[in-house]
Amino acid sequence: MRKLLAASLCLLVTVTATGCGATVESSGKAGASGRAGTSAVTLTNCGRDVTYDEVPQRVVTNDVGITELMFALGLEDRMAGFAMPDDRGDVTDLPWKASYDKVRWLSEGQLTKENVLDARADFVFAGWNYGFGEDTGLTPDTLETLGIPSYLLTESCRNGRTDTSRGIMPPLDALYTDLGNLGKLFGVEKRADALISEFKRQVADVRAKAPQGADRPTVFLYDSGETQPFTSGRYAGPDQIISEAGGVNITHDVEDSWTTVGWESVVQRDPEVIVVCDYGDVSAEQKKEFLLSHAPLRDVSAVKHRRIFTLDYADLVESPRNPSAVAALGAYLRDVAGRR
Structure with missing residues (x-):
């Protein structure tokens, strides 16, 4: 994407790099991501407890923010591809150029069921109006009928005030929630905790001034x-x-x-x-x-x-x-x- 403050990017790259390649403790049989490969994990997602039986190995994501959450956690090797409109700017800019180069760009338009099936996905990370929508026919429920689990971006959680209104917590809390949940799911809790701590420190520094x-x-x-x-x-x-x-x-x-x-x-x-x-x-x-x-x-x-x-x-x-x-x-x- 377009240029951001260089100092902030350097901080972000440093934290991300610290996690990459780290050994993450797990119990049971070690999976490729660090978490036990067959141990179930239950996460709270949009107010619902959702159990994931296995560590996802072929994740499909929708849009730039969701995709870069995976990259920030060093999980590009768990990804089968992403969908992203071609109007999002230069997505190969720092700090995740190498990650974008590794992962297949499935579509420059709307994420579709065909994209998911073509990528042989075993997990879809998207959100309401971020790839999921009844009007497109791609929803967590339709994926469930195909045997494909999903995770909803917390910013996009529907709050029940209307049929489509979204949001259940402050936006940065949503960011920290998703990083924490992904850390647990993929066995990279230390990496997630380091990112959350660094992000909170950066925000606190700005708030103080x-x-x-x-x-x-x-x-x-x-x-x-x-x-x-x-x-x-x-x-x-x-x-x-x-x-x-x-x-x-x-x-x-x-x-x-x-x-x-x-x-x-x-x-x-x-x-x-x-x-x-x-x-x-x-x-x-x-x-x-x-x-x-x-x-x-x-x-x-x-x-x-x-x-x-x-x-x-x-x-x-x-x-x-x-x-x-x-x-x-x-x-x-x-x-x-x-x-x-």
């Missing part, structure tokens, strides 16, 4: 959309990335993850900063030009002062790049607060 109280800038996350903006409620990654960086997400009260709102509410809440999510056929620069020229926004503080900051898609969905995004946005918000 972040603006406080009334000095915290208000922030709107703009993903896409002209008639209605697609943005982040309280359960998508940007909400906590913004708050840990020292800002206030103006759509924090929306009890969903990625969702649409009305321009009227954006204007009424008058954000001081707009964060643009960079991906897709419309470039970040084109999105910025739209925001600056969109008549209803002309009196919004962020537009009047041209305070528009860009983060990559992989920074903002649940992924091991979230702590680096907190650091990058934190530096920007400190500058904004200091210039008032």
Whole structure:
């Protein structure tokens, strides 16, 4: 993906490399991943206890964030492939270029049952609106009928408020939950614990320097959309990335993850900063030009002062790049607060 803060990437690479090749303790017969090959593991996933009878050997993932969670844990040798749209930028950039080179890119479109079967997958790691959806016919239930277990990205867990609303915990807690669960499933608990500890330290370092109280800038996350903006409620990654960086997400009260709102509410809440999510056929620069020229926004503080900051898609969905995004946005918000 596009460039992030070099220092944060170096920290991430260091932690990941420390885990790679490490010997992980296990009981019983040692499986290829470090955990006992035939011992069952029960994990809590989206509020349900799910038992996995064996260590997955041919994992298929959907999208960049989910795929890089596997890479961050050094599990590329357990992967049979990934599906990822071709609008996600340069996925061969640091810190996982070597991992991408090793794993088969199954599809540049939507993950399908055919992709899964073609890869001879024994496990699918995806999420609601991250590969799974009733409209596509690919769901955990349909995979179960094929004898293929799955794991749902915690950011995407449905919360029951509506049929499709998502999110059951703060976004970074979702990241730590998935790293911990994957660590247990694949027998790489020490690697997972090291990543979680380092990520928490990085975030705490930013939080300690972040603006406080009334000095915290208000922030709107703009993903896409002209008639209605697609943005982040309280359960998508940007909400906590913004708050840990020292800002206030103006759509924090929306009890969903990625969702649409009305321009009227954006204007009424008058954000001081707009964060643009960079991906897709419309470039970040084109999105910025739209925001600056969109008549209803002309009196919004962020537009009047041209305070528009860009983060990559992989920074903002649940992924091991979230702590680096907190650091990058934190530096920007400190500058904004200091210039008032």
